[in-house]
Structure formats: C-alpha cells, structure tokens
Amino acid sequence: MTVMVKCLSHTPLRGLNDPGVEVVDEVDTVLAQARAEVERFDPELIVIFAPDHYNGLFYDLMPPFVIATAADSVGDYGTLPGPLRVDRDVALALTRSILDSDIDIALSHRLQVDHGCTQTLEELTGSLTRYPTVPVIINSVAPPFAPYRRVRKLGEAVGRFIGGLDKRVLVLGTGGLSHEPPVPLLAGAPEEIANFLIAGRNPTPEARAARQARTIAAGRIYGTPDCHLTPLNPDWDLGFIDTLVEGRLDEVDTFSVEEISSTAGRSTHEIRTWVAAFAALAATGPYRARKDYYRPINEWIAGYGVISAEAA
Ligand SMILES: O=C(O)/C=C/c1cccc(O)c1O
Numbered sequence: 023m024t025v026m027v028k029c030l031s032h033t034p035l036r037g038l039n040d041p042g043v044e045v046v047d048e049v050d051t052v053l054a055q056a057r058a059e060v061e062r063f064d065p066e067l068i069v070i071f072a073p074d075h076y077n078g079l080f081y082d083l084m085p086p087f088v089i090a091t092a093a094d095s096v097g098d099y100g101t102l103p104g105p106l107r108v109d110r111d112v113a114l115a116l117t118r119s120i121l122d123s124d125i126d127i128a129l130s131h132r133l134q135v136d137h138g139c140t141q142t143l144e145e146l147t148g149s150l151t152r153y154p155t156v157p158v159i160i161n162s163v164a165p166p167f168a169p170y171r172r173v174r175k176l177g178e179a180v181g182r183f184i185g186g187l188d189k190r191v192l193v194l195g196t197g198g199l200s201h202e203p204p205v206p207l208l209a210g211a212p213e214e215i216a217n218f219l220i221a222g223r224n225p226t227p228e229a230r231a232a233r234q235a236r237t238i239a240a241g242r243i244y245g246t247p248d249c250h251l252t253p254l255n256p257d258w259d260l261g262f263i264d265t266l267v268e269g270r271l272d273e274v275d276t277f278s279v280e281e282i283s284s285t286a287g288r289s290t291h292e293i294r295t296w297v298a299a300f301a302a303l304a305a306t307g308p309y310r311a312r313k314d315y316y317r318p319i320n321e322w323i324a325g326y327g328v329i330s331a332e333a334a
C-alpha cells in the first residue's frame with residue numbers, strides 16, 4: 023500500500039464569480055501541479071471524503087457518515103454531471119471494516135453527490151470516471167454534527183482498511199477552509215425552506231438557478247460591510263493547516279463546533295474531510311506534509327487552501 027493525500031477547498035463560484043486574473047492563474051497553476059502529481063502517482067483507488075450541500079442528503083434521513091457503492095453527480099453550478107466510477111466491492115468491504123471498528127456509517131447504493139465531491143475529482147483527475155473511487159460523505163453542512171474526535175476515528179478506520187490493501191491509494195479531502203455561503207439553516211427556517219432542507223431532492227431547473235444566483239450574489243459582496251455572513255478567517259485557516267501539517271491531529275478532538283461556526287463560518291466544518299483524510303494517512307504510519315497554497319478569496323467565498331501529504 024502507498025498512500026498520497028491531497029486536501030483542498032472547493033468552491034462552486036470558480037468560473038462564475040472570479041477574483042482578479044492573477045489569483046485565478048495562481049490557483050490554476052497550483053491545481054495543475056496537484057493534478058500532475060496525481061497523474062504520476064497513478065492511483066489504483068481514490069477514497070474521497072466529501073461533504074454534501076443538500077443535494078444528495080436531506081433531513082428526512084441525515085446520516086453523519088455515508089459510503090456510496092454507486093454515485094451520480096447532480097452537476098450543480100456547471101460541474102460535471104453523471105455517474106462516478108465507484109468501486110462497489112471496495113466500498114462494501116470498507117463499510118464492513120468501518121462497522122467492525124465500532125464506527126457507525128450509513129450505506130447508499132444510489133447516492134446523488136454535488137460539487138462538494140465532484141469538483142475536486144474533476145480538478146485532480148480531469149473526470150469523474152478516470153480512477154476507481156469510493157466516496158465517503160461526512161455531514162459538514164447540516165447540523166447537528168458528529169464531534170471532531172469521531173471524524174478522526176472514522177479516518178483512522180479508513181486508514182487501517184487502506185493499510186491492508188496492496189494498492190496505490192489517493193485519499194482526498196474536499197471543502198473548507200473558513201467560509202459561510204448562504205446555505206439556509208433548518209432551525210427557524212420558514213416552511214418552504216424547511217421543506218426543501220427536509221426533502222428537496224431533484225429541484226426544478228428554476229429552483230436550482232435561483233439557488234445559484236443567490237450564491238453568486240453573495241460572492242459579489244462577501245467580506246464587505248453589506249454582507250451579514252461570517253467573513254473568512256485567515257488566522258484560523260493557517261492555524262488549522264499547521265495543525266495537520268505538523269502532525270498534531272489529536273488536537274482536533276477538542277475542536278468546538280459552535281466556536282468554529284462563529285469565528286470562521288458555518289461551512290468551515292467541511293474541514294472535517296481534511297481531518298478524516300489526514301487521520302487515515304496517520305493510521306498507516308508517520309507522515310510528512312506540506313502546505314501547497316493558501317489565500318482568502320472573497321469572490322469564491324473560500325479560505326482557499328491546498329495541502330498534500332505522504333508516508334514519511
Ligand atoms: O451549496 C451551495 O449552494 C453553495 C455552496 C458553496 C458556496 C461557496 C463556497 C463553497 O465551498 C460552497 O460549497
């Protein structure tokens with residue numbers, strides 16, 4: 023087994039509400055380098071820890087963790103639509119192995135996934151079908167959340183499973199860092215929004231377009247006094263990156279969901295996918311990691327970061 027880890031922010035506003043051309047070029051260059059590394063590594067399996075944003079998972083049954091044996095991209099915000107190449111047998115074996123590790127995880131034999139899963143796959147592999155993949159969805163957007171220590175344990179269980187495979191495995195974490203897009207909360211929501219959050223699968227094209235327009239509008243004012251959403255928090259982001267890069271993973275066990283939401287934004291919890299990815303690698307042995315990139319990008323509503331790691 024050889025493991026490579028890449029954790030990176032996603033943002034559906036890339037290409038829809040871009041910052042200046044120098045920043046776009048900078049990110050394009052970082053992503054091109056990451057993609058070239060993936061190409062050289064030539065993974066035999068990708069395990070992607072990803073969030074969902076009320077496209078596949080709703081409050082009619084909201085699991086903390088889900089593994090998909092089959093997944094279809096909804097193609098939101100112009101991302102690639104259609105089926106992912108999910109390795110069903112590995113997904114099932116991973117599910118059994120996690121359950122045997124005393125971690126509860128849900129299983130889906132037909133999951134819809136969104137930009138939170140597919141953007142990173144596309145950016146790093148050019149497609150949704152290039153490599154056999156197992157999506158592991160971690161609820162990061164729909165509170166209440168499993169505690170961070172539980173996410174670390176999930177990652178460790180995945181790492182122990184990967185450690186027993188005779189394969190090159192690329193482990194991805196996608197989402198974060200600090201940010202708060204205009205995703206509604208169930209608590210106190212008006213009836214129409216509550217109904218969407220509970221069972222809003224397969225929205226009409228008009229509803230999807232309205233949602234996307236709201237996000238683009240928020241991107242245009244994010245970080246200005248006109249915007250009520252929690253702003254980006256570069257200090258928090260850089261501290262978190264250091265925690266992972268310096269191997270201080272046990273510190274995440276004390277992370278407070280409420281404190282992170284209020285200081286860095288409600289969607290910052292997508293960093294749970296990074297925690298799981300690093301915990302998986304750490305379970306296979308000591309690692310070395312590096313920060314490839316960080317920049318707070320208001321236009322994308324993203325504390326935008328890329329970090330990489332491999333066995334030491
Ligand atoms: O779910 C949505 O509609 C928007 C999600 C979003 C917006 C901005 C940055 C992100 O990382 C997102 O996931």
Ligand SMILES: [Fe+2]
Nearest residue numbers: 138197198292
């Ligand atoms: Fe997201």
